[in-house]
Amino acid sequence: MKPSLEVRIAGLTLRNPVLVASGIIGYGREYERLVDLERIGGIVTKTVTLHARAGNPPPRICETPSGMLNSIGIENPGLQGFLEQKVPILRELPCAAIVSVEGEDVGEFCELVRGVDGSGAAHAIEVNISCPNVGPHGLRYSTDAGMAREVMNAIRPLTRLPLIAKLTPNVTRIAEIAQACEDCGADAVSLVNTFIGMAVDARARRPILGTVLGGLSGPAIKPLALAKLWETVQAVDIPVVGMGGIARPIDAVEFLLTGATAVEVGTAMFANPALPEDCVGAIEQAVAALPSAHVEDLIGALEVPEGRGVIRAGKAARREAGRHAS
Amino acid sequence: MNLVSCSVVSNHEVSAGNFLITLQVPRSFARPQPGQFVHLRVGEDIEPLLRRPYSLEGFTERGALRAVRVYFSVVGRGSGVLARQEKGTKLDLIGPLGIGFTPRPRRVPILVAGGRGVAPLLFLSRRLRERKRPYVFLFGARSRTDLYGVREIRGGRLHLATDDGSIGYEGSVLDLLEREWTGARHTPLTAEIFTCGPHGLLHAISDFARERGIRCEASLEGPMACGVGACRGCPVPLLPGPDSGRYPAMCVEGPVMDATIVDWARLP
Numbered sequence: 001m002k003p004s005l006e007v008r009i010a011g012l013t014l015r016n017p018v019l020v021a022s023g024i025i026g027y028g029r030e031y032e033r034l035v036d037l038e039r040i041g042g043i044v045t046k047t048v049t050l051h052a053r054a055g056n057p058p059p060r061i062c063e064t065p066s067g068m069l070n071s072i073g074i075e076n077p078g079l080q081g082f083l084e085q086k087v088p089i090l091r092e093l094p095c096a097a098i099v100s101v102e103g104e105d106v107g108e109f110c111e112l113v114r115g116v117d118g119s120g121a122a123h124a125i126e127v128n129i130s131c132p133n134v135g136p137h138g139l140r141y142s143t144d145a146g147m148a149r150e151v152m153n154a155i156r157p158l159t160r161l162p163l164i165a166k167l168t169p170n171v172t173r174i175a176e177i178a179q180a181c182e183d184c185g186a187d188a189v190s191l192v193n194t195f196i197g198m199a200v201d202a203r204a205r206r207p208i209l210g211t212v213l214g215g216l217s218g219p220a221i222k223p224l225a226l227a228k229l230w231e232t233v234q235a236v237d238i239p240v241v242g243m244g245g246i247a248r249p250i251d252a253v254e255f256l257l258t259g260a261t262a263v264e265v266g267t268a269m270f271a272n273p274a275l276p277e278d279c280v281g282a283i284e285q286a287v288a289a290l291p292s293a294h295v296e297d298l299i300g301a302l303e304v305p306e307g308r309g310v311i312r313a314g315k316a317a318r319r320e321a322g323r324h325a326s
Numbered sequence: 327m328n329l330v331s332c333s334v335v336s337n338h339e340v341s342a343g344n345f346l347i348t349l350q351v352p353r354s355f356a357r358p359q360p361g362q363f364v365h366l367r368v369g370e371d372i373e374p375l376l377r378r379p380y381s382l383e384g385f386t387e388r389g390a391l392r393a394v395r396v397y398f399s400v401v402g403r404g405s406g407v408l409a410r411q412e413k414g415t416k417l418d419l420i421g422p423l424g425i426g427f428t429p430r431p432r433r434v435p436i437l438v439a440g441g442r443g444v445a446p447l448l449f450l451s452r453r454l455r456e457r458k459r460p461y462v463f464l465f466g467a468r469s470r471t472d473l474y475g476v477r478e479i480r481g482g483r484l485h486l487a488t489d490d491g492s493i494g495y496e497g498s499v500l501d502l503l504e505r506e507w508t509g510a511r512h513t514p515l516t517a518e519i520f521t522c523g524p525h526g527l528l529h530a531i532s533d534f535a536r537e538r539g540i541r542c543e544a545s546l547e548g549p550m551a552c553g554v555g556a557c558r559g560c561p562v563p564l565l566p567g568p569d570s571g572r573y574p575a576m577c578v579e580g581p582v583m584d585a586t587i588v589d590w591a592r593l594p
């Protein structure tokens with residue numbers, strides 16, 4: 001039987017569960033010759049803001065052990081520029097195009113969602129309520145369940161496109177924010193965005209990044225990301241898109257097993273542009289080994305031995321109950 | 327630009343801490359221009375995480391065989407790993423990337439190199455020689471042992487400077503440039519500058535050029551993640567001017583740029 005890798009996130013059907021994360025390959029064109037987009041599920045665009053942003057002063061990136069810090073500052077052409085310059089590119093993509101947006105307030109989020117919806121080029125919208133790099137606003141939405149609710153409630157009526165709320169891990173209880181988004185009509189949540197981090201040059205007695213703080217990504221954060229994913233999949237019923245530190249093909253399988261319906265590949269692609277395709281290969285292999293040969297039976301199939309003191313709640317508990325019943 | 331696998335043809339230490347590595351590349355690797363770079367994966371492991379950008383010191387083509395050369399210094403983890411890669415090792419690289427030097431017709435190119443910044447200028451000087459164009463090469467380094475490649479510089483006029491006076495003029499290559507400019511009576515209409523080296527030196531040279539209205543291209547360095555213009559991790563700060571509201575990406579709008587519009591003070 002040919003393994004079936006198709007997954008669904010509300011109205012969005014992906015040919016396989018591998019996406020490229022926001023901020024990694026721009027709008028697709030930059031990596032045209034390096035990735036075979038026909039082989040992956042889709043890409044998430046660089047986050048688009050209402051007004052064009054020049055981004056932060058240099059240095060914006062710094063390599064750290066098994067990871068990197070970035071403080072790009074969401075350099076992007078703004079909604080108008082996106083509609084004029086990037087939408088034609090997205091229309092040509094041979095995979096799903098998920099457009100990431102971020103507003104400085106609820107009104108901006110609404111304008112962005114209306115604009116992206118109207119462009120006709122997006123298969124879904126990733127609502128970035130999690131960027132650590134744009135000062136007080138981004139983090140306020142991402143760390144406060146009340147604010148997340150406000151944004152989701154305001155944008156939900158504006159579009160029929162699937163809305164994926166992207167969450168920050170820089171909170172005590174990520175499940176609370178995920179639940180708030182679910183309550184207010186999010187079709188899925190994706191996590192994690194970067195962890196706030198910092199690097200210091202001792203000799204120069206200076207912070208290395210121009211903005212002092214930045215977002216940590218790459219293999220260094222994978223265990224942290226898996227833990228946040230684990231917490232979240234138990235708390236919500238909507239699909240969860242997992243990411244953070246995927247660097248080897250098998251990592252993608254780990255995320256699916258933990259409960260992610262799809263994964264996003266980020267930083268490690270800079271070293272290995274073929275990584276998303278390789279992840280598809282690894283998932284295909286894992287699925288082929290299943291009796292059903294269907295990816296759905298890989299998702300959340302992590303076997304946690306009884307009596308380990310694991311908290312079971314939400315989806316996991318319900319699935320468990322269902323399994324016992326049948 | 328392509329992602330290609332490559333194999334180490336040779337890798338040796340030409341002076342303390344400085345290596346010349348030759349990498350065989352397939353035919354799908356396009357002919358590079360002097361000043362362009364490759365984004366090299368220095369080893370198979372996940373560590374170090376990112377690729378390393380290196381300017382090309384040269385490109386050779388013999389029959390169906392293509393090879394690129396990189397002249398590099400061991401300064402950290404990635405270059406340390408690269409220095410240990412032996413003949414036959416398979417690596418991969420993305421390239422050729424970025425914008426190279428663009429000499430204009432009928433002007434004397436003055437190449438100004440500082441230390442290991444000589445690499446892309448050696449490539450340029452060979453190209454100029456092939457085209458039988460006269461040029462001036464000014465090369466400064468700490469000491470005579472750091473003057474890599476001087477014997478390669480043929481078909482042009484060469485002047486050397488060392489900080490310790492072990493050979494050539496004792497002092498900065500900037501002094502050589504000032505002397506050359508006045509001594510040879512160059513004008514902005516008859517000559518132009520191409521430079522690569524430490525940013526402090528490039529800053530001084532670009533000031534020299536701007537004050538006199540000389541066209542001056544410099545090859546910049548800075549950390550890069552993607553190398554292809556996607557991540558926006560390599561911004562170049564510009565001086566106030568028509569274009570200063572944005573940060574060009576060093577990897578696609580550079581690494582060779584008009585030195586006189588770069589805000590060197592804000593470039594780390």
Ligand SMILES: Cc1cc2nc3c(=O)[nH]c(=O)nc-3n(C[C@H](O)[C@H](O)[C@H](O)COP(=O)(O)OP(=O)(O)OC[C@H]3O[C@@H](n4cnc5c(N)ncnc54)[C@H](O)[C@@H]3O)c2cc1C
Binds near residue numbers: 397398446546
């Ligand atoms: C376009 C371009 C061309 C270059 N050409 C050459 C060359 O011909 N010869 C040569 O010796 N070096 C060259 N460099 C610099 C070279 O890329 C760095 O020396 C190298 O990346 C250092 O890596 P490392 O792991 O040894 O050092 P580490 O200090 O351990 O590196 C840590 C991180 O910082 C980055 N980094 C640190 N210093 C630099 C720097 N100056 N430029 C870019 N990234 C840096 C590294 O890439 C890495 O991600 C060039 C850089 C650029 C951008």
Ligand SMILES: Cc1cc2nc3c(=O)[nH]c(=O)nc-3n(C[C@H](O)[C@H](O)[C@H](O)COP(=O)(O)O)c2cc1C
Binds near residue numbers: 047074166192266
């Ligand atoms: C250079 C860079 C730029 C990023 N830009 C964005 C962005 O614009 N919007 C966003 O939601 N996430 C952005 N991210 C976060 C990634 O999408 C991802 O959530 C994070 O890097 C964790 O995954 P990884 O460890 O696989 O990279 C960026 C990450 C990096 C490294």
Ligand code: FES
Binds near residue numbers: 550560
């Ligand atoms: S390194 Fe990614 S844009 Fe230049």
